[in-house]
Amino acid sequence: MDQLLFILTYVAVIASSISGALEARKNQMDIVGATTIAFVNAFGGGTIRDLLLGRTPVFWVVDPILTITTFIVAIISFYRLDRISSILLITADAIGLGIFSILGATYTLQLELSPIVAILMGVVTGIFGGVLRDVMSNRIPSVFRQSTELYATCSFAGTSLFILLTVFNFNAFLASMIGALTVFLLRLFAVKFKVTLPSP
Amino acid sequence: MDQLLFILTYVAVIASSISGALEARKNQMDIVGATTIAFVNAFGGGTIRDLLLGRTPVFWVVDPILTITTFIVAIISFYRLDRISSILLITADAIGLGIFSILGATYTLQLELSPIVAILMGVVTGIFGGVLRDVMSNRIPSVFRQSTELYATCSFAGTSLFILLTVFNFNAFLASMIGALTVFLLRLFAVKFKVTLPSP
Amino acid sequence: MDQLLFILTYVAVIASSISGALEARKNQMDIVGATTIAFVNAFGGGTIRDLLLGRTPVFWVVDPILTITTFIVAIISFYRLDRISSILLITADAIGLGIFSILGATYTLQLELSPIVAILMGVVTGIFGGVLRDVMSNRIPSVFRQSTELYATCSFAGTSLFILLTVFNFNAFLASMIGALTVFLLRLFAVKFKVTLPSP
Numbered sequence: 001m002d003q004l005l006f007i008l009t010y011v012a013v014i015a016s017s018i019s020g021a022l023e024a025r026k027n028q029m030d031i032v033g034a035t036t037i038a039f040v041n042a043f044g045g046g047t048i049r050d051l052l053l054g055r056t057p058v059f060w061v062v063d064p065i066l067t068i069t070t071f072i073v074a075i076i077s078f079y080r081l082d083r084i085s086s087i088l089l090i091t092a093d094a095i096g097l098g099i100f101s102i103l104g105a106t107y108t109l110q111l112e113l114s115p116i117v118a119i120l121m122g123v124v125t126g127i128f129g130g131v132l133r134d135v136m137s138n139r140i141p142s143v144f145r146q147s148t149e150l151y152a153t154c155s156f157a158g159t160s161l162f163i164l165l166t167v168f169n170f171n172a173f174l175a176s177m178i179g180a181l182t183v184f185l186l187r188l189f190a191v192k193f194k195v196t197l198p199s200p
Numbered sequence: 201m202d203q204l205l206f207i208l209t210y211v212a213v214i215a216s217s218i219s220g221a222l223e224a225r226k227n228q229m230d231i232v233g234a235t236t237i238a239f240v241n242a243f244g245g246g247t248i249r250d251l252l253l254g255r256t257p258v259f260w261v262v263d264p265i266l267t268i269t270t271f272i273v274a275i276i277s278f279y280r281l282d283r284i285s286s287i288l289l290i291t292a293d294a295i296g297l298g299i300f301s302i303l304g305a306t307y308t309l310q311l312e313l314s315p316i317v318a319i320l321m322g323v324v325t326g327i328f329g330g331v332l333r334d335v336m337s338n339r340i341p342s343v344f345r346q347s348t349e350l351y352a353t354c355s356f357a358g359t360s361l362f363i364l365l366t367v368f369n370f371n372a373f374l375a376s377m378i379g380a381l382t383v384f385l386l387r388l389f390a391v392k393f394k395v396t397l398p399s400p
Numbered sequence: 401m402d403q404l405l406f407i408l409t410y411v412a413v414i415a416s417s418i419s420g421a422l423e424a425r426k427n428q429m430d431i432v433g434a435t436t437i438a439f440v441n442a443f444g445g446g447t448i449r450d451l452l453l454g455r456t457p458v459f460w461v462v463d464p465i466l467t468i469t470t471f472i473v474a475i476i477s478f479y480r481l482d483r484i485s486s487i488l489l490i491t492a493d494a495i496g497l498g499i500f501s502i503l504g505a506t507y508t509l510q511l512e513l514s515p516i517v518a519i520l521m522g523v524v525t526g527i528f529g530g531v532l533r534d535v536m537s538n539r540i541p542s543v544f545r546q547s548t549e550l551y552a553t554c555s556f557a558g559t560s561l562f563i564l565l566t567v568f569n570f571n572a573f574l575a576s577m578i579g580a581l582t583v584f585l586l587r588l589f590a591v592k593f594k595v596t597l598p599s600p
Contacts, residue, residue, distance in 0.1 A: 033544025054256025056454025064514040144233025254456025314464040344433025
């Protein structure tokens with residue numbers, strides 16, 4: 001299971017790094033901007049989570065391999081990646097959303113904090129990379145916009161399910177898998193059918 | 201006194217949540233944006249303060265009731281609140297500014313840090329919720345603009361008075377009340393008479 | 401050596417404070433905006449570094465003299481500074497970039513973290529003050545733009561050299577000086593000859 005999680009984490013981080021770097025290129029940034037945006041996109045949510053929970057040094061500071069991988073992927077994407085299937089990117093990003101959400105909730109439970117806060121922290125871990133990316137690119141975070149398909153909502157639903165299963169002493173591995181898969185499938189569903197949240 | 205403080209904190213947080221959610225609606229955000237902006241508006245200043253001082257997990261992470269209240273208020277405000285008196289909002293916000301400022305300074309003194317830093321931390325707690333709200337809404341923070349009536353200044357004056365009284369061993373409860381009341385009244389005065397800071 | 405570092409730190413912080421305050425004035429901010437932007441410009445990078453590494457309370461919270469100096473310099477710059485040589489500002493800023501970068505890397509090594517992370521943290525310390533300043537001024541960080549002369553790159557090169565020397569047990573004082581001087585000279589060179597990074 002640890003190996004699966006390890007691989008999925010790399011998939012998620014690499015996907016976030018690629019999409020961050022391409023985004024920066026679209027915004028006429030240079031390689032400094034591209035690597036920073038890639039980094040923020042991949043690690044921003046987890047960093048905010050670690051800071052709020054007091055888990056310092058934050059996770060990537062103690063994992064140089066992950067850090068270097070992110071940089072190298074960002075540099076290659078910025079200079080060499082001509083076209084990439086948007087379905088591939090969205091799928092990889094959805095994997096990331098699922099994994100990051102469940103990881104965020106898990107770490108919060110480990111500190112014996114309230115399940116409510118664990119759900120919230122799952123969502124924060126899942127979406128704040130993109131929020132920081134957009135703030136640094138000088139625009140309203142896409143996840144806040146009415147035209148955006150369900151994103152935080154998928155994280156919220158899957159993480160809530162995971163917490164519910166955990167509270168009822170469900171097997172931890174299975175609960176994580178079900179939670180992450182729920183996030184992932186909901187997100188793909190929302191993109192496919194252009195589901196957005198109701199306006200006021 | 202603790203009960204009074206408890207009630208005033210809820211008043212302040214609810215006011216910040218309402219105004220954050222309404223602000224988000226004005227900016228065409230969806231409910232994810234509205235709850236996030238509400239949350240940031242209510243808890244941003246205290247969160248920055250806790251991070252800078254190393255008080256982690258930050259305050260709202262260990263207070264799920266306050267967290268849930270903020271969310272529910274934000275959701276109701278976003279979907280159901282048609283009109284709300286701006287005087288009421290400004291008054292409640294001024295209560296928040298007063299309470300948050302004094303709380304920020306108090307926590308800093310508890311760590312035996314310098315009184316100067318305590319004043320600064322009071323102001324940060326009072327104003328940074330609004331600063332983060334505006335940054336996430338993609339505009340220059342209103343509290344930095346020349347046309348904005350005194351805001352940080354009220355926090356600075358009241359917190360300084362509170363620190364002065366504390367340094368001279370004044371009764372802590374009275375000093376807090378006088379400080380918070382000073383912030384509150386100065387702010388209402390500034391709005392009423394459109395007092396702004398001198399330009400260079 | 402400690403005395404030299406002390407003086408250079410003040411030079412760097414004062415330069416950052418002046419340029420932050422002038423920047424804020426150009427953007428029609430009031431004195432609250434000017435002092436905040438000055439503060440963020442001078443202390444933002446070190447603050448992010450301290451938060452990521454878990455060094456709290458962060459450095460300026462425990463150094464009231466430095467904090468007050470920054471404020472007074474910002475206020476004077478905002479109200480009284482009519483013109484200032486841009487060469488002087490760029491030079492002082494380059495001194496800051498050099499010192500902040502090496503300090504960031506040094507603190508990271510003290511926590512026995514990886515040299516790779518130390519380089520990264522040096523760059524973060526050097527550039528994130530400006531990034532936060534620009535984000536709060538509602539624009540894309542200048543250090544991310546293709547038209548900006550080498551900035552993060554200078555920090556990266558000098559910090560890498562410093563780390564390399566340190567890994568090979570070079571004298572710490574000399575390594576710091578060589579590293580900081582490399583950052584400083586590269587930056588002046590880049591500005592003088594308008595060197596920018598290659599676009600994709």
